[in-house]
Amino acid sequence: MARVRTVATELAKLLNSAAQPIYVLDDEQTLIFCNRACLDWVGSTAEQLHGRRCAYHSSPEAAGADAVAAGLCPSPGVLAGGEVSGTVACTGSDGRLRRRQARFIALGGRPEDPVGLIALVDPDDLPESETPAPRPERTEAARLHDEIRSFRRQAAVRCGADRLVGKSPAMRRALAQVALAAQSEASVLVVGPPGSGRQHVAAAIHYQAGPKSAGSLIPLACSVLGADLIRSTVAALAAKRPPPGETSRDTLLLNEADQLPLEVQAEMVKVLSAKSFPARLIATARQSLDRVARQGEFREELASLLSTIVIELPPLAERRADLPLLAQLLLEEVNARGTKQVAGFSPEALDRLHGYPWPGNVDELARVVAEAHERAEGVQIGVGDLPERIHLAGHAAAHPRRPEETIVLDELLGRIERELIQRALARAKGNKTKAARLLGMTRPRLYRSLVQLGMEE
Incomplete structure (x- = not known):
C-alpha cells in the first residue's frame, strides 16, 4: 500500500510540474485531479474542485466551483469515444470568458466506454475573436455549445437576460x-x-x-x-414604505x-x-x-x-433560425439538472423540429427537449427520440389534405346537356328532328338549347 501511495505522490508531483493545465475525470465525469497549472488558470483550489461532477451545460445559475466544473466538461461524445479534442473555458477575475483548446485521452476499458479521461489543456488562451479551426470530429452540438456560452456571457453583461438567445x-x-x-x-x-x-x-x-x-x-x-x-x-x-437606508x-x-x-x-x-x-x-x-x-x-x-x-x-414559428441554438440551450439546462448527459441533436432531428409549427412556443420546445433527453440512449438525440406529436405533425405536413373541390351546379348541368345533345345528334346523323325525338323534347326546344350552349348560331 505504501508503494502505491508513493507512486501516486510521484505522479502528482510530475503532473504538478507541468506548465500546461491537466485534469482527470473518472467514468462519471467527476473531477479527481487538477494540476497546479489548471487550478491557477481557473482560479480555484483542489479542495473546491476535487469530487465535483462536470455537467455539460452553460447555465448561468451555476456559480463558484460548479461553474468551473461546467467549463471543464468535455462533450459527452468524448466519453463515448467519438471525439478527441474540444474547447474548455473559465471566467477570469476580470469577468471575461477565457477559452482554450484541450485534447482528451481515454483511460483503460473499451474506447467507447473508458474508465476515465485525461484532459491536456493548451497553455495559452484563444483570442476572444478567434473561433477554433474546424475539425472533422468537432460536432454541430459542440459548436452550438460554445456559441451559447459566449452569447450568454454577453447577454448577462448587457442586461441579465442570459436565456434570451437568438440571431434572428x-x-x-x-x-x-x-x-x-x-x-x-x-x-x-x-x-x-x-x-x-x-x-x-x-x-x-x-x-x-x-x-x-x-x-x-x-x-x-x-x-x-x-x-x-x-x-x-x-x-x-x-x-x-421602505425602511431607512433601504436602496432596493x-x-x-x-x-x-x-x-x-x-x-x-x-x-x-x-x-x-x-x-x-x-x-x-x-x-x-x-x-x-x-x-x-x-x-x-x-x-x-x-x-x-x-x-x-x-x-x-416573436412566436417561435417566426424565428426558426434560432431553433438549433434554443434547442441546444434547453438541452444543456436538462443536463445541468441530472447525471445523464446528452451532447446535442442529430441533423435529422433538428430538421424535424424545424418543421413543427410550435403553437406553445419556447415553453413547448422545452417540454419536447426534456422528453427527448429522457428517451435518448446515446450521446445525441435522434429522430426516434422525439415525441410522437412531432412525428405526426411532420406526416401531416408531408401529406396535406386535398382542398375540397367546389361544384358549380349550372356549369355541371350545362356540360351534361351538351354531351347528351352531341350523342343524340351523332346517332341521328345530324337530323335535329330525330335528335329531338331521341332526347324526348320538341325540335324548337332543342334548337333553343343549341343556341344557349353555343352549339349553333
Missing part, C-alpha cells in the same frame, strides 16, 4: 429593447404569445441589478385574480395585463401614477395595450402608463 432580426430587436429596459426605471410592457418567455424577460429586467439589490418581484395574475384581490394587493403595495426597489409585475378587469383600471391609474408609489411597473400582455385601448377594452391612461418601453417577443 426579431430577437436582435428584442434583446436591444431588454438592454434598454435593464438600464432604466421606466415602466416596461412585454408583449408576446403564451410560452414566448415574457415572464423570464420581466424577471431578467427586475434582477439586472443583482438579487440582493433588486427588491421583491411581486407578480399579479390579472387573468385569474378577482378585482377585489388585485385592488387590495396594489393598495397594500402603495402603502408600503420592488417591482409590481402585472401578468396578462390586457386581461385586467375594467372595474379596477380607473383606480389603478390613480394609484400607480402617484409619485409616492414605491415599486417599478412591468407588465406582460398578449397584444399591445394601445391596441386593446383602441378597441374600447382598456383605459388609454393605464395603457400609456404601462407602456413606456415596449418589448415584443
